[in-house]
Amino acid sequence: MHEKEKDLIDAFLRGQVDRRGLIKGLGAMGLAAGTAGTLLNLGQTRALAADFDWQAHKGKTIKLLLNKHPYADAMIADLENFKKLTGMNVVYDVFPEDVYFDKVTAALSASSPEYDAFMTGAYMTWTYGPAGWVTDLNEWIKDPAKTNPNYAWDDFLPGVKNSCAWNGKPGGALGSEDAKQWCIPWGFEQNNITYNKAMFDKAGVAIPGNMDEMVAAAAKLTKDVGGGVYGIGVRGSRSWATIHPGFLSAYANFDQKDLNVSADGKLSAAMNTAGSKAFHKQWVQMIQESGPKDWSTYTWYQVGTDLGAGASAMIFDADILGYFMNGGDNKMAGKLAFANFKANPAAKAATPNIWIWSLAMSNFSKDKDATWYFMQWASGPEHGLFGATKMDFVNPVRQSVWKDQGFRDKLNKSYPGYVEMFDASAPGASIKFTAQPLFFDLTTEWAATLQKMVAKEVPVDEGLDKLAESINGQLKEAGLG
Amino acid sequence: MEHTSLLERILRGVALTLVVIFFMFPIVWIFMMSFQTNETILRIPPQLIFEPTLANYTALITGKLMTAAGTLDIAFMRNLWNSVFLSVTSVAVSLLLGVPAAYAFARHKFRGSEDIAFTLLSFKFAPALLVLLPLTLYFQKLGLANTYIGLIWVYQLICLPLILWIVRGYFEDIPADIEYAYRIGGHSWFATFRKIALPLAGPGIAAAGLLAFIFAWNNFVFALVLASADKQPVTVGALAFITSSGIQYGQISAAIVLSITPTLALALYAQRYLVEGLSLGAVKG
Numbered sequence: 001m002h003e004k005e006k007d008l009i010d011a012f013l014r015g016q017v018d019r020r021g022l023i024k025g026l027g028a029m030g031l032a033a034g035t036a037g038t039l040l041n042l043g044q045t046r047a048l049a050a051d052f053d054w055q056a057h058k059g060k061t062i063k064l065l066l067n068k069h070p071y072a073d074a075m076i077a078d079l080e081n082f083k084k085l086t087g088m089n090v091v092y093d094v095f096p097e098d099v100y101f102d103k104v105t106a107a108l109s110a111s112s113p114e115y116d117a118f119m120t121g122a123y124m125t126w127t128y129g130p131a132g133w134v135t136d137l138n139e140w141i142k143d144p145a146k147t148n149p150n151y152a153w154d155d156f157l158p159g160v161k162n163s164c165a166w167n168g169k170p171g172g173a174l175g176s177e178d179a180k181q182w183c184i185p186w187g188f189e190q191n192n193i194t195y196n197k198a199m200f201d202k203a204g205v206a207i208p209g210n211m212d213e214m215v216a217a218a219a220k221l222t223k224d225v226g227g228g229v230y231g232i233g234v235r236g237s238r239s240w241a242t243i244h245p246g247f248l249s250a251y252a253n254f255d256q257k258d259l260n261v262s263a264d265g266k267l268s269a270a271m272n273t274a275g276s277k278a279f280h281k282q283w284v285q286m287i288q289e290s291g292p293k294d295w296s297t298y299t300w301y302q303v304g305t306d307l308g309a310g311a312s313a314m315i316f317d318a319d320i321l322g323y324f325m326n327g328g329d330n331k332m333a334g335k336l337a338f339a340n341f342k343a344n345p346a347a348k349a350a351t352p353n354i355w356i357w358s359l360a361m362s363n364f365s366k367d368k369d370a371t372w373y374f375m376q377w378a379s380g381p382e383h384g385l386f387g388a389t390k391m392d393f394v395n396p397v398r399q400s401v402w403k404d405q406g407f408r409d410k411l412n413k414s415y416p417g418y419v420e421m422f423d424a425s426a427p428g429a430s431i432k433f434t435a436q437p438l439f440f441d442l443t444t445e446w447a448a449t450l451q452k453m454v455a456k457e458v459p460v461d462e463g464l465d466k467l468a469e470s471i472n473g474q475l476k477e478a479g480l481g
Numbered sequence: 482m483e484h485t486s487l488l489e490r491i492l493r494g495v496a497l498t499l500v501v502i503f504f505m506f507p508i509v510w511i512f513m514m515s516f517q518t519n520e521t522i523l524r525i526p527p528q529l530i531f532e533p534t535l536a537n538y539t540a541l542i543t544g545k546l547m548t549a550a551g552t553l554d555i556a557f558m559r560n561l562w563n564s565v566f567l568s569v570t571s572v573a574v575s576l577l578l579g580v581p582a583a584y585a586f587a588r589h590k591f592r593g594s595e596d597i598a599f600t601l602l603s604f605k606f607a608p609a610l611l612v613l614l615p616l617t618l619y620f621q622k623l624g625l626a627n628t629y630i631g632l633i634w635v636y637q638l639i640c641l642p643l644i645l646w647i648v649r650g651y652f653e654d655i656p657a658d659i660e661y662a663y664r665i666g667g668h669s670w671f672a673t674f675r676k677i678a679l680p681l682a683g684p685g686i687a688a689a690g691l692l693a694f695i696f697a698w699n700n701f702v703f704a705l706v707l708a709s710a711d712k713q714p715v716t717v718g719a720l721a722f723i724t725s726s727g728i729q730y731g732q733i734s735a736a737i738v739l740s741i742t743p744t745l746a747l748a749l750y751a752q753r754y755l756v757e758g759l760s761l762g763a764v765k766g
Contacts, residue, residue: 069725093710096720106706110617114627114709228525301728308727309523324726331520392726 052148057370058087064374065107065118066092067100070324071187071357072119074391075378082377090374108133108362116365117375122164122356123240125182126435130168135361136180140372151376155398159430160185164358170436170480171261183358184379185397187387190352190429191249192421193339194307194322195314196332199225203313211250211282211343214316218290221313231290233303233315238451240443241299244433246316247283247450248353250343252432254279258442259434259471267436267480269468271446279343280460284453296451308332316341318355319421320394326415338417340425350425353432356397395422402426438478442471514734522730537735557736559711560718565743566629567704567714568697571636572644572690578637579644580686584674586645587652588660598649605642612638613706620707627709635703640693647692651685652678691751698744715740 066072072094079090093115095103101124107115108128120128128134140146141153153161162175164183172179195207203224208214218231235242248258256279257270270276287295292306304321306312308330315322319338326336340350359379365371377383384401387393389410401407402422411418433439449467452458458466475481485493514522516533541557585591586598616635617626625631659681660673668676679686701716719736722729 068721095705095710095713096717096723097725098720098723099705099717102702103705106613106617110614110621112617112621112626300725301723305523305728309520309525311523311525321725328727329519330727331523 051150054086054148054373057367057373059089060367060370061089061091062116062365062367062371062374063114064090064092065104065115066094067119067357068094068096069119069357070392071387074387074393075383077391078383078386082374082383085377086373088370088373108364111364113362113364113366115362116367116371117359117361119186120183120358120360122183122185122358122431123244123433123439125164125358125360126166126437126439128360129166129180129182130437133363134182135363135365135368136182137184137361137372137375138181140368140376141181146369146372147376148380150382151380152398152400155381155400156185157188157397157399157426157429159426159428160188160354160356160397163354163356163431166435169265171259171265171267171434174431174435183356183360184375185356185358186379187393188354188356188395188397188429189318189320190354190395190422190425191245191317191341192319192322192350192352192425193314193316193341194319194325194336195339196307196310196312196335197337197416198335199229199310199313205313207339209342210345211254211279212345214341214343215282215286215289218286218314222290225313229310230292230306230312231314232286233292233298233306233312234287234295234317235300235303236287236291236295236298236447236451236454238296238444238448239299240440240447242447242450243443244353244355245318246341248432249351250283250316250341251276251279252353253343253347253351255344257434258432258446259436259475261434267434267475269471269475271471272464272468277461277464280450280453280464284450284460287454288456291454295454307336319418323392323394323415323418334414336415338415338421340421349428351428351430351432352425354429356431436480438474438480441474445470511734511737514730515738517731519727519730534731537731538739540732541735541739555718555721555732556711557715557718557721557739560713560715561739563704563712563718564698564714564716564740567632567636568694570629571633571640571697572694574633575637575640575644575693576686576690579641579689580648580679580682581674583645583648584652584678587649588657588678598645601645602642604638607638609638609702613702617707626707627712629712632704632708632712635707636697636700638703639696639700643693643696644686644689647689648682648686651682651689655681687751691747694747695744 066075072092076092083089093103100119104118104120104124107118108131120134125134129136141151147153158175162179164185165175165179165181166172167176167178168180193207199221200207203221205217205220205224206213208217214232221229221231234246254275256273256276260268260270262268271280292298292302292312300318300321303312303315303317304325307315307322308325308328310332322336322338325332327333340352342350359375361368361371361375379397381398381400384393384396384398385404385407388396388401388407389404394411396402396407408419433443446467449458449463453460453463472481513529513531515537516535517531518534518536521528521531541555544555544558582601586594620626620631623631625634655678660677663673663677664670698714699716700714704712704714705717715736719733719740722733722736
């Protein structure tokens, strides 16, 4: 590399030159954008290497288990830089999302040493952690000899970082002092509104600012857009995944909880309060009036596909689902917009529940120190910025990436309202569930009850009372209630 | 000669047409979807007229899949090859082991023969997930985890009981006197098995082999749990088109068309043997 280009890139990495200055400077030196990107990667690699012995595990190989996801694609696209930086080799298995967690569970429950690190959701670690399948990462994060000085653990969004830490006690607060860091957040999803602007304009509907407005807006869109378009897409299958997106985000905004935790640590159902019943009635009414016809089969895929194909006018689901539907060969690509959603008129801000794709270390890994080298690189600020600006690594979990003007410009250009939505709701974004080992069973039963309410098989009040009774019974049986 | 009225013939024709449409519609629709883009597939309402494209097949064969989140590498052809390899070799091994065993169970009553035969049959009824975790542990110790040999071995749980029991029934239907006559002529036991029993049981063996092949081809969970991504069959590989950035309906349809082609071709070719073999083997004389 020529000295001038090298100096300019080093100045950028030291923060003395901004991104625009870097691009302008490299352009003046006659470098194309692609070449500049390559040089920047090389510069980042050198900068990383300067302060830390990245070559401590040179020659070692680690194996990853990955889900087929844009986050994994971004990492694979940047993997050569890690190999150059460390001299390590990384091999990986990528499995489709539909079977991914079956593969993870099979590997971990068989104590397989095959995989050193793997992608997981924070909810899954509530099972994996107490079972002894994953390692508490505090041991590495807090050891300056093993973690590079530029890692900046405090740079992670606090709500997201804390959501991946749990002390293992049922009902224990996420991110508490004694919490174990079961996984490192990698990328995450907030639940907000993605809407079809042309349909909103046609029906003369404004972006809803609370639950009442959302119910009314969805009904008006269903009535006035025409062509079989329905007002709002939300998930409805008999699965925990129906509860965690829009539903729980709005529910939590009304200060409602899934479970109560008593002073002595006992858990009990909290979804049959008056406030919860009122919210459930609104939610059920909204689906009955303005949801998809076969709502009870709707998962992430159907909610997204309908929005992308122009069959629904808005979704209250993961922001990145809207992000994906606004691109590719979707009919509505480039026509979608984003808004944060505060369900409770009395609430100060949105409180989205979140899904976090994270990296966890297998407790059966044969070389945990080497594995941590990969994990700190993959969750580090440099790779985060690469993924966010060069690939589709949304939403990044680091505050520094969100402050990057290049990333914000990229979003503002093609995803109207995305940055504002993020800025407004990120401070309140965290996991709103109570951490406990029966999470999947209880939330699946909650979804089943919701299905019965929407199908008018049971009135809302009665359905929630029965659900609470059943959940309390299960908690007692498991020694948690 | 049986006479049928015109009305009866018309009604019969209409009924047959309706039945064919009912059963063939999903396959025809998938075939049509395989020549469309996601955008045309998701049109509201769905339309029968479209501009066909080979893009889905091209994506599968070249291994490059375009999605909302950019280009993804897919390994569908590798998955297809894995399915062919695992199914063919598993059935071949099962035939080599199962046909002589079936003959032994049919012809030579020995102590514990029924117990052994039923034990082998019970493999077919064991829930796959129940046996997979212990198997994973053993395979790790034996060095068989993530190997084709290990998978072919496990596939015997599917193929061997099926072949053994179908072919056993068929051997039992062949009159033993034919074999005795041949033995009296001074021929050995093995020559009798090879020259008399095997040719007579041919259709039954073909039918059992074909069924075992279809069962092996459709298996999903064994390779998923016991092997890495590079050894996954087409049943797992086809799921790669369901991504968080959207379902690639066109490619998934093309993948279904490609993956059912080998079994469909084999089934059509061997249909005669299948029906004949199964019906003969099923009825004891």
